[in-house]
Amino acid sequence: LLGQIANTNAQEISEALADIGVDVLHHSVVGDNKERVVAAVGRALDRSDAVIVTGGLGPTPDDLTREAVAEALGVAVRRDESLVAYIKEVFARLGRDMPESNLKQADLPDGAVAIPPEGTAPGFHVQRDDKLVVCLPGVPWEMRAMLVKDVLPLLRERAGEGMIVSRQVLVVGLGESLTHDKIVDLVDAQTNPTIAYLAGKGVVRVRITAKASGEREALAMIEPIESEIRSRLGSAAVRGTGRSLEEAVGSLLTEKAASVAVAESLTGGLLGAAITSVPGASRYFKGSLVLYSTDSKSAIAGVDQEILMAGTVTQDVAIALARAAAERFRANLGLATTGVAGPAEHGGEAVGAIWVAAFFAGQGYARKVRGDGDRESVRAIAVTAALDLGRRLLEGTL
């Protein structure tokens, strides 16, 4: 609430729930104030079948989720002996004295089932009538581990007999309204599978979700819709099941036992950072030359002075950078970005002017792209455009 961090926990949990077909209708954020936490949990219980709470499970006085959830449920707090033993054991193992206050973390609402800690804070879930409250630590990686191991299986089970399966089609270069125009009749006609989509950073995600008696049955319902959608969207639809463009590019490179290297100007390292955000990227990513100054484009990447004289945001510079990346790192694919991120124009080029390029199988390819929005948005659009150029070359759909 002070604006120091974005609520990525709400995002991650929502995405995971969408994947298993659970509708998320509300996010609420309140501070470490017992009255407001009790009210928020109570309101959430009134309007939902399940409530997931994150944060406030530490040992300090402002950690009051346990007490607040107990109060919202109208039950007492009791000490969980298995958690007491666990906490004592952790301190013993570290050879440290345990402050008595730490045992607070073993207090759970009556009737709750403990979720063993991933880091230091235990989680728990508790049922009232037919409603479920799940409390997870606020630290993102601790939350994530419990979500996957404990919470999703629990919710899948409660979702009843059927199996919910979803597949996602990534769409690049069409935009949300053109994507919508091409498939709106399918979206409107479907109830099972359902089709939903959302856009961000130049990528539209079309999600097809089916509910059936088993996984095979659900996939059989998804497949004809997915292939109809793919055929209407053509090469704008990224092949495969990657959850992001960088994951899709990584899968294509792995499939072809090929490697990639990049050279970046306006993106300042974001293109390499995107590629290496995928676990296992070291199998195919060699490295990146981030050449922010004009000097470095010639001194480090060997771009001709003559080419640079005509400006740094040109097709020729982009291709020379992509080629330098491929050659210097001995990679099969070279990708490059150059452009003006803003806030001010640069060398006569307007903010948002972008060239991306690729060097693949001895040949250069380039595309001009227009970035809109602020500095961050322009840079994100450049990363997406460069990855998509590489994706199309690897797929053979350029």
Added chain:
Amino acid sequence: LLGQIANTNAQEISEALADIGVDVLHHSVVGDNKERVVAAVGRALDRSDAVIVTGGLGPTPDDLTREAVAEALGVAVRRDESLVAYIKEVFARLGRDMPESNLKQADLPDGAVAIPPEGTAPGFHVQRDDKLVVCLPGVPWEMRAMLVKDVLPLLRERAGEGMIVSRQVLVVGLGESLTHDKIVDLVDAQTNPTIAYLAGKGVVRVRITAKASGEREALAMIEPIESEIRSRLGSAAVRGTGRSLEEAVGSLLTEKAASVAVAESLTGGLLGAAITSVPGASRYFKGSLVLYSTDSKSAIAGVDQEILMAGTVTQDVAIALARAAAERFRANLGLATTGVAGPAEHGGEAVGAIWVAAFFAGQGYARKVRGDGDRESVRAIAVTAALDLGRRLLEGTL
């Protein structure tokens, strides 16, 4: 609510409000459903003096913020003729026919004051009794522009006579609980100025906020507290008024007319991306060598094979990389990262093992850091540690 994006609008608005001393007590997120939007706005009005809404101001049928806010306020919607003229003019300028449905964007709750569009969607604010509702577009850069130009001045004015001023002290390398221990008595004793802090990615932000009759008076109240905090925190407190470590490093480099270049391994480009996220970074940032493969560390940065034989996550490799960055790019300061981001150990080194290094005025410096959490968290910690090493060298506080 589908988890495709994090609610960064709520974060940005909250941070801007904290800066002017406005307390944010609730965030609520609901989908494009009129009943739920009306209920959410009504509930927010009941418990707050001001409500800021983002999104749902476009021309399509699912954009229903205008109607929902009017219903929550119990007023009708009327067409704003100045906005009609504005929208018609935009289409005329683009030489395009205007679909009649676009005029929907000129409909505002009765009594509302229009905020002219930054992109395509107008915003507005409207008062009921002594309460204020502000509606801004969902696109982050459009929201941000209106927030700064229109909303913050409006709220400052309503906050009354006094002037609210805040200063921030960035703390690196101490962690939240040690920072707390060192200044808890100051935090507890103060009511004006107030002191608040929050931690994220290895940085703790201590914010001192004063309310006084004018800016000079407010700063005079802040200064003794700030200098007491800085003296207790020592070199962990970053000098100056930078809002982030990368901004602080940029200011130090600008002040000294010095330049920086980096060489990165596990961070894959994130260090360069962080430095270049600051507008105007081209004044001091030369570039980065992202050397993900072991081969590239010798072939591109010229790190001795012998040094690499002893492992890639070592003090010697980190310093050799920092030196190569400084020398290849002819920069005054070279910074480097090497380590294991995970999910699996690498070359006998555990996940989270990190060395960062700097090369400055002919000498190498290195630090061993331990990254916890997942891949993203480990990489963010490495970026912070490398920037902080550079910051201390430039400040002379190493």
